[in-house]
Amino acid sequence: MKILDEKPDALLKRAVRGDEQAFLALYRRHQSALYRYALRMTGSPWAAEEVVQEVFLVLIREPQKYQAERGELGAFLYGVARNRVMKHLEKAPRELSLDVMNTDGSAWNEPEDPLTPMMIAEKRERIEQVREAVLGLPADFREAVVLCELEEMSYEEAAGACGCPIGTIRSRLHRGRALLLAKLELLRDAPRRASAGAK
C-alpha cells in the first residue's frame, strides 16, 4: 500500500514511533489548508507559519491528545490551529501587510492572466478589498466565512473543526455574510457614487 493511501490513524501511529515518512505524509496532507486558514484568520504570514508549526509540534510531542473516537485527525488539527489563532488574535492587534506578499516573503506576482494591465489592477484591488473585509469581521463570524466560503467545507466539517454544533456555524455564517455584504456593498458603491458625482 502506498503511504499516500494509508489512513490518517495508521500514519499517525507510525509517525509517533518516529517514522519520518509517515509524519511527512500527514504534514503534507494537512499543512496547506491549515496555513490558509491561519493566514485568512490572522492576516499575517508569519503568524500563520507559527500556527502550522505549533499544530504539528503538538502532534509530535503530545500525540495522545488526539483521540480517534472523538473525531477525525483533520478536525483535531483544525481545533489545535483554532486555539493558536484565537490566542494570537487576543494578544496581537490585527496585522495587515502593506504589500501583498507571498508566503516566503517575496513580492506577490500576478499569475499569468490574459487580462489587460487595467483589468489586472482592478482584480487585484478587488481581491484586496475582500481580504480586508474578511479580516475585518469579528473572529467567530470570520471563522465561519473562512471555513464555509473560502475553504468550502460543509457545515458538518466546519462544525467539527470549530467544535460547535452545526446550528452555531449556520448562525455565525449568516451574520458573517450579512456583515460582509454590507462592507463590500459600501466599497463597491463608493466608486459608483464617485463616478456618478463626477458626471
Added chain:
Amino acid sequence: MMNCEEFELRGLDLDRADADPQEAAAAVQHAQSCGRCNAMLESWREVKGDLRLLRESTRLDSAPARVEMRLKQELRTRREARVPRSTVVVASWALAATAVLVASVGWLQTRHKSQGPVVSSSNARQISNIAPKTLNDDSDEMLLAADYDSATFTQLPASLPSASSDESILEVRMQRGALERFGLPVDPDRASEFVDVDFLVGEDGQPQAVRLHQNSQVMTTTQ
C-alpha cells in the same frame, strides 16, 4: 414556499454544494417573486464571486519549506533521544534473570559444601509410586524388617545392591500399610500405624533398601 425571513437565513445557501435541493428550489422560487430578496441574492452572488477570486489567488498558499525542515529536525531529535521501550524491557529481564541465576548457583554451592547430598521428603510419594510391587519368597524376613527397628537396611525386592557410593537416606513418615507397595509384607492389623522409615535412595532416584525405626532419626548422609 419560503418567506423573506427564511430566505435571509437559508436562501443564500442555494448555491452551496451541500444545499438541500428542496430548500434551494424554494429559495429560487421566493427570489423570483420578491424583489428585495432577489437583490440580496444578486449582491451575495457578486460577493461570492469576489470570495472566489480571493480563494483562487491563495489556492496554492502553503507553509514555507522551513516549517517542514524544523518539524523534521524535531522528529529526529526526539527519535534519537528515545531508547526503545522493548530494549529497556528485555535488558531489565535479562539483568534480573542473571541475578537470580548467580544467587541460585552460589546458594547451591554453599549448601552442597556444608551438608552434602540431601533428598527432600517431598519426593517420597514420587518414589513410592515408582517402586516395583513384587513379592518374593523371603516374606518372613521382610516382615521382620518392616516390623522392627534395625540398624541395617533391608534390600527391597527387585533391586540390586548398589556399588556406587552416591546414595542418600530419605526419612519418611508413612503408614505401615504403604510398605506393601514396595513388596514388603505387612501385618494387616497394624497397617494403619504411622512409622518412620528410612529409604536408601540410589543415584537413579529409586529406593534400594529400607530401614524401619520407631523414633524419628535425623536424616544423615551415608558414606
